[in-house]
Amino acid sequence: MSSIAMLVDTSKCTACRGCQIACKQWWDLAATRTKQTGSYENPRDLSPETWSRVTFNEYEAGGKLQWLFLNLGCMHCTQAACVDVCPTGALQHNDTGFVSLDREQCNGCGYCVEACPFRIPRLDVVNTLTGEAKASKCTLCQDRVTNGLTPACVKTCPPGALQFGDRTAMLSVARKRVDTLKAQGVAQARTYGETELGGLGRLYVLTAPPTAYGLPEAPEYPALVNLWHNLAQPLGYAGAGLMTAGLAVNWLLTRRARLSNVEEK
Amino acid sequence: MATITMPLAGVRGRQVLVVRFTAAERAAHWVHFVAFSVLLVTGMFIYLPWLHAFAGGAAGEASRLIHRGAAVLFIAAPLVYLVFSPREFLYSLKESFTWGADDVGWLKNAWGYYSQGKLGTMPPQGKYNSGQKLNALTQIISFGLFVITGLIMWFGKGSVPSNVFLASVIVHDLAVIATVLLFMLHLYLVVLHPMMRESITSMFEGTVTRAFAEEHHGKWYSERVLRKREEEFDPLSKK
């Protein structure tokens, strides 16, 4: 389990999107041209140039319309399907538990994109025919946090909705905040990420059910990834092993029986 | 009276030779062999965690590219076969899907035959023995699976639903496992097994000795080789 974590307190988020910009600034990601589609949310999706963004969600409860903001990026799962399917070791759990990405190692296969239950990693496809591509995603600012700094988005967040530190400390901050919110009458306040997929490295304080934010209520490790690793791979090893053994025995027996070609009989 | 078992395709030493594979059949076989081997090796870099050193960075990009190139060859091989040797193609295809009591008997006795040379227990075989048919059948069915799942992974990445993609990887892997196991057996029998030396020569030269044809492919020899010769046989011709 991750020993460091980022905490997203949605009750404090003002949707200024400073986090989005700081992320682009630190990682030198290009701005993208977008279209106004009737929402302040912008851009409307993650992309190879947008590794973290704020989603704007309208939620009606008790006859009242609420506007919910969510800072979204890699969840840094403990049971990370992307790490398991990555054939190159480009995606890995750092010693402190977050999911790092070595873009030099990435060969562009895109398995991580298909495996992620949160649909976070994105593939920058250069050429479909040759398959040339690179995956990208939020790495919790791996270069910064491994050098004692906070992630760029956390550093910039004006209302202090984003915090970063020791995971246990973040958890207790989150729980305390939930208690405070409940005391203030936010009945649906809760944490998210404490135990999901073995515990997330991006923790949340939510003021409404996860689904109201577009988060899965109970994110699941993809069943097909399980099948792939626990069926296809062991089956291959077992089959090849048995076949090799059988052929070796046969070979020894043919020696003993001095079998030969019909031609030489 | 002339005998119908006269020289059919030349002689090797004192052995009479009969034609077993046309040039197109042999070409298709070897193109398939090369493409399959390359696909296998480049695929393994991704499949086997301990080969991941070859899967990353520039090496990984190259092996994925080579996998795609070999896939084109892989698809081309049976087309070469179909276009240049359509009769044999259809005959072999039909054979691969024709299974009967002789095949059950053959498979049951195969171990004794290939480990102790127990003769007389093996039912007569057609152009392909039951083991070769099993290999061909697995290759044919897997070919369909490889092409479908491979093209989904190639061109459908990002546009097909994730579960379709992940299922394609699994089916691709199962096809690899099925074909590789029979490929190992096939390689062993033709390269290492002392009783099958002629099999591999025939895939290079196109011919086998009559003795080999009679012992290993009796049904084919009497029903096809012999009959064809008999049909063409004209004792009065000047040849």
Ligand code: HEM
């Ligand atoms: C028409 C034929 C084929 C096509 C189009 C094809 C295509 C692909 C593609 C697109 C991938 C995904 C990786 C990537 O994007 O580069 C892949 C993976 C793979 N292919 Fe193929 N392939 C074909 C035949 C074969 C054959 C004949 C074998 C082996 C005998 C093979 C073995 C593999 C393996 C082992 C993987 C890795 C799967 C994993 O990650 O578990 N492929 N193939």
